[in-house]
Amino acid sequence: MKRQHHVVVIGGGTGGLCLAQALHKAGVSVAVYERSRTRTERLQGYRVHINPHGSQALHECLPADLWQRFVDTCGSSGGNFAFLTEQLDELLEIGDDLIGSADPASGHHSVSRITLHQVLSAGLDGILHYDKEFVRYERNSDGTVTCHFADGTTATGDIVVAADGGGSRVRQQYLPSAGRVDTGIVTVAGKFPLTDATRNLLPSRLVDGPNNILPKPGRFMFCAPHDLADGRNDETYDHDKVLFDNTTSYVMWAFAAGRSRFPANVSDVDGIGLRNTVGRMIEDWHPGLRTLVAGTPGEAVSLLPIRTSVPVKQWPTTNITLLGDAIHSMTPFGGIGANTALRDARLLSHNIIDAVQQDRDMLAAIADYERQMVEYGFAAVRSSLRNATQAVSEATIGRVMFKTILRVCSAVPMLKRKMFSDLGSSE
Template identity: 50%
Template sequence: MRIAVVGGGIGGLCLAHGLRGAGVDVAVYERDLSRTDRLQGYRVHINPDGAAALRECLPEENWQRFEQSAGTGGNGFGFLTEQLTPLLVLDPEAERHYSASRITLRQVLLDGLDVRFGKRFERYEQGDAITLHFEDGTTAECDVLVGADGIRSRVREQYLPHAGTEEVGVTAVAGKLFLDDHDWIPRGLVDRANTIVPTSRCGMFLASHDGLGHTDADGVLFDNTRPYLMWAYAANDLDVSEGLQQSVLRRIKQWSPDLQRIVRSTHPDTVSQWRIRSSKPIERWESTNVTLLGDAIHAMTPMRGIGANVALRDAQLLARKLTESGVDGISDYEAEMYDYGFAAVRDSLRAARQFAEGSPFSRTLFRTVLRTASAVPALKRAMF
C-alpha cells in the first residue's frame, strides 16, 4: 500500500511518521522549496491530546527533541474586564500543556522523513492507482491519497468541491510584544493566558510565550525565539482603514492604560490582520481511497486554540486505521473524524461569535456568571 500525503504541515508530517513507524510506504509532497521556507508564525499551544498524538506517532528521538524544545503552557486562564479586574481565574490543569515554536515543531517533524519539496499539487486522476499531477509537470502514483494541504486545499477542491470555508464576519488584529524590552507589563498578563470580556461587542486575548533557542538535529541554531506576549483584538465591525494598531487603539481608548500601552508599544512589523474563516457544514460523504485531515476538511476559527491539536488527533487516528485495515480503514477514520472534527468547528465558531458579538446585556450577564463561579468553588468546578 503506497500512501501519498499532500502537504507538509503539522498534521501531514505527524501522519507520515505514524505510518513510517508501522512500516507503511509513505511519501510526503510539499509545495515549499526547502525545509527552511516557513520560518515564521506564532507559537502553537499543544494540549494533552495533541501531545499524546505526537508521542504515539513520532520516533523516540523526535519526541525527546519536541519535549526539550517546547516551553510550558497551561499555566492557568483568566477572564478579566477591560480594566484588568479579574472576573474568574482558572488554576493550571494537572496534565502538561506545551507552548511550541511552529518553526521548531516543523523541523522536529521533518527529521527522519523523505519529504519531496517544491511539489505544488495540481490535480489527481483515479485509475488502477491514483496519479498525482504537480505544477512542475511531474507525476507520482499511490494507492491512498491524503490531503493535508491546509485551508485552501486543492485535494479537497477536487474531491469535495462543495466543501470549503467561509468568512464568519469577524476581523482580528494580532501582534507580538517582546517581553525582554518591556518589564512594566502586569504579571497576571504574563503568568497565564487571559481573555478580556468588555461590555461592548469585541474581545481581546493575550498569552505569553517562552523564549528558547532551538537547534536542528546536527546542533545548528536555527530559531532563537525571544519571549513575547501575543495579543489579539477581534470584533465583527472592526474598520482598519486608519491602520491596524491605530484602529485597535481607537476602539480601546477607554480600556486599561496597560492594555493600550501593550498595543501602542508593539512593533508594527509583528502586527497582522486576520479575517476569520470557518469550514462550511457538509453532509457525511462516501469514503474512497482519497481522504483529508486537519484544516483541509475542518478548518476552524482560532478562538479556542485547538486547530493544530485536532489535526494531530486526525493524524494519530488515520495512522492507526490505515495500519490496521488498509484502505478499508478510511471509512472508520472519516466516521470518527467527521463527528469530532465538525463538533470542534461548531464550538470554535460559537466561541468566535461570543468573543466578538453579543449584546451589552448578554455580556454583562456573562460577567456576572463568571464572578459568581469565582465566588462559589463548586459552581466553578462544575462549569470548568
C-alpha cells in the same frame, strides 16, 4: 502475502507531517508533497497551544527522540488561565488543578509554530518533498491515484491524504460541495517581545499566564506568554523578521472584532498601521494592554481574516481522504484547530498501520477514521464558531450574563470545576 501500500500526503503542515512521522515510524511507505519551495518559506511565527489531544497524538506518532525534543523546546505559558475585563479586573482564574498534568503526554504545552514544524520535519529526508504545488489528481485503472504538480512531475499512491489546509485543492476536486465561509470577524495578532527591560512594562498578570480579555460588547482580546527564559528552544533558522523568530520570549496577543469596526481598507494596511488601528480601538483600556499593543514591532503584527468550514454530510469512502483544515477548518477561538489536526493524524495513522500490519480492508479502516473524524472534527468547528460569534457579539445582555457566570464560578469552586475541567478540548 501482505499487500504493500504507499501513502501520498499532500501538504506539509502540522497534521500532514505528524501523519507521515507515524507511518514512517511503523514502516509504512509514505511521501509528503509540500508546495513551499524551502523548509523555511511557510514558517509561521506565533505561539500554538497544544492540548491533551495534541500531546497524545505527538507522543504516539513521533519517534521517542523527536517527542523529547518537542517537550524540551516548549515554552512556558506561565501560571493560571484567567478571564479579565479590559481594565484587568479578574472575573475568573483557572488553576493547574483543572488543566495541569504531571505527564507531558497528556498535558498542555506552549510551542512556537516554527519549532513545532522543525520537530515534525526532522528525520523525513527523502520523504518530505518541497516545491510541489498540487494541481489535480486522476484515478488509474489499477485503483491507484496519481497526483499532478505544477512543475510537471507526478506522484502515485495507493492512498492519497489531503492535508493541504483550508484552501485545499484536493478537497475542491474531491468534495466540491465542502467549502469555507467568511465569518465577518477580523483578528489582528502580534508578539510583544519579553526581555529583561520589557517585562517590567507589563502588569504581572499579562506575563504570568494566558488571558481572555472581555471588554464591552463587540470586541475581544486574547494574550498568552511564550516564555523561554530558561534557555529552551535553541534550534532555529536565521531570519531577519521578528515574526519568524522562535528563540526569544514574547507575549502573543490577538484582538478581534467584526469587520465593520475596522477601516474599510484594513486588508491593505501594514503591520504598523494594524498595530495603530488596534491601539485606537483600545484607547480606553488598561494601560498595560495598551503597552502590550503599542510595544509590539510592526513586523510582528499580522491580519487574520477568520473563516470556517461548512459542515458536510458523510461521503462515500474511497482511497482519498482528508485531515485537518483541509476538511474541518475552524476559527482560532478555543485554540483547537492544530490539536484536531493532530488528533486526525493519530487516528488515521493508527487505522492505516493496523490495516497494513493485520492485512485488513484498507477502505474499512479509512471509513472508520472518516466516521469518527467528521463527528469530532465538525463538533470542534461548531464550538470554535460559537466561541468566535460570542466573543465579538454586539449584544450587551449576552456579555453581561457571561461575566456574571464567570464571577459565580469563581465564587463556587465545584461549579468552576464542572464547567472548565475540559478547557482546550475539542470534545
